[in-house]
Amino acid sequence: MAVPAAASVRDANRYRPPEIAGLADLLDRQVRERPSARALVVTGERVRLSYQTLAALADDVAARLGDAGLRPGDAVGLICANTAEFVVGLLGAARAGLVTAPLDPALPEAQLAARVTGLGARAVLFDTAVSGAPVVPVPAWPLRVDVSGAGTTTVALDASACGEHQGTAASAELSERDALVLFTAGTTARAKMVPLTHANVAASVRNICAGYELGPGDATVAVMPFFHGHGLFAALLSSLASGGCVLLPERGRFSAGTFWDDMRAAGATWFTAVPAIHEILLERSDRDHPGPQAPPLKFVRSCSAPLNTATQRALERTFGAPLLSAYGMTESTHQATSEPLPQRGGLRQGSVGRPTGVEVRIVDGSGRPCPAGVEGEVWVQGPTVARGYLDDGEESARTFVGGWLRTGDLGALDVDGYLSLTGRIKNLINRGGEKISPERVEDILAGCPGVAEAAVFPVPDPVYGQRVGAVVVVREGDGAGREEILRYCRDHLAPFEVPDRLEVVAALPYTAKGGLDRKAVQARYGG
Known part of the structure; x- marks a missing residue:
């Protein structure tokens, strides 16, 4: 059923997300009701397309x-x-x-x-x-x-x-x-x-729009590539469906040097990115952020990789807006959970928020649901979950069980339904029977003063099977050294979690999606 003119108009009582059937009719409501409104801003001349x-x-x-x-x-x-x-x-x-x-x-x-x-x-x-x-x-x-x-x-x-x-x-x-x-x-x-x-696309777009209350007054800059779900669903499709505007940077790629000029040109009210890009913007904020001339932001979104709490707090101070962490997978048509807008719920450091239009369950090794606060595998069910993989029945049978998506991620739900992620099952380091989450150790390392980025990986060991290895990138001009970082780890980690090998490097490898390339890290440093 059609909804009133702007499918994303707010009223005093209830936000109404856009009603679309999929990609084919994504623009139809806006074309009928607001044909001259800007949809895209394109090219280096920042030309508006209605x-x-x-x-x-x-x-x-x-x-x-x-x-x-x-x-x-x-x-x-x-x-x-x-x-x-x-x-x-x-x-x-x-x-x-x-x-x-x-x-x-x-x-x-x-x-x-x-x-x-x-x-x-x-x-x-x-x-x-x-x-x-x-x-x-x-x-x-x-x-x-x-x-x-x-x-x-x-x-x-x-x-x-x-x-x-x-x-x-x-x-x-x-x-x-x-x-x-x-x-x-x-x-x-x-x-x-x-x-x-x-139907998957429509459900995902509606859920994202509803969670952030996106509407015709909103605009963003395309930071993440459209060939992955993060940029495609969260930035592009949700903006167009809700009547907003997306600025496409010159040459179609994120540039830290032009980002804030692009944000001002778009009149951006929000943006979404991976933690690596947030780190870049934070690192350059002293010289790039326009301060009072920056467009006022409703929120900033982070997804596709864990964001450590120290960076989250620093981003909120610098950008003057709440930082909302979200979680999703390609198989769940991107977003499955998100922290709510501040007026819709509390923000919880270290959480990726509450389910957005799907059901989330934490399951133990026997397939039984875990009680609140207990770690297990994250399972997702709902209208955004794909039916399986193409031409791969065996992997589909392992990953999609009775309508549930087995994500392979470890996490826990609190009593209010907020999800906290603790790592990937396949990434766990087994040190003499102690299971260590590299993501947890990375989060602690990233909280060490002077550390910008960290990657943790298993190192083969004849006695323990595996030990903990780590490489870190320190902030430019900061004096953080190996011994200082290890002392910080000893103060914040269990003894068996402290890296046995730690090296300071110039940069870490990342995938096209913007996540840490763990295979490249392992090949380069884990031997």
Whole structure:
């Protein structure tokens, strides 16, 4: 049922999230009610694109894709940075009934080809400003959105006729109900394919909008890449569905040097990022943050990796806004929990908040629910949870059990339903039978004065099986040294948790999603 004009308008009694069915109708309410309102701010000249313009571009792309022989339920790849081309390509494909698989432009050619082949995509759309034509075994069509300084906008898509469809086991599992296929952000050679239906997308967007009460008065800057759920659902889709505005940075990538100028240009009211980016902004705040000239923020959001409490407090002091931690996975269509807005509930340091439109359960090793305060595996159930993995029945059976998503994360719920995460099951270090969470040790290390980042990993040991290793990055100009950091650890950790090996390094490796690349850390330092 349709809702009143702006689906995200607040009233004195109750916030109403946008009512959408999926990606295809994401813009429809805004086009009818607020066609001239700005949807995107794009290019280095920061040109505004209205909802009406964005919808017209998407419809143009949809028609061209249909003329090329693509049919509802077919899969297409999308290789773009955070540009107008990504948004127009995604929404155009959705309006044509296609299933879109966003792909990281930085992936090696072999991995891109493997993902396109495994999915059974019929074609790939790519942004010529990001890369040359990808070497993939299907037609690769260049997509370009031309925007003049006066706001005149056209789209060019060189979509030749498709050849015969070479289906795969994965593509055979897709249908018109599906909107997206996202690849898990792991660093393994074979990323898992997660199909997300339009219903999954709609539920996720509604939950995010409701949690933060996003509306037409809100704006943000796209910090996180759109080819992962964090940037796609939290920043882009939720903003567009609620009638807000998203500024796409020049060249489609986050830049710490232009971030605050972008925030002011957008009139941003919030933004979302991973802890690594929050650390960068905090580190540069003395010279970059505009102080009283900064746009007033309702909140700042952090997701996709643990944020230590010392950084959270420092961010709140610097930005003058509450820092809300959230938690989710690709398999849960991004967000599963979040800290509430301050007027909607208390903030609890170290927590990732309460469930947002899903049910969260903590389960012990035998599959029994744990009481409040007891650690176990985090399970999630609800309308955002995917049905399984494509072409991987064995892994689907392990991860999706009776409608529940087994996240592989360890955590505990308190009596008020707030979730605290304590680590990943597969990351636990076994030191002579003592199970050590590297995430907990990292959190303590990050609280040491002078430490900017930390990574903890197992070190092989002939007696204990594994010992604790750690590498840290210290803040520029700070005198924190190895012995000082170890003394801090001894004061704040159990003796068996204190790193046996600790090294100060210049930088840590991160995945494209912005999380710590643990495989790279282990390979580099764990031998």
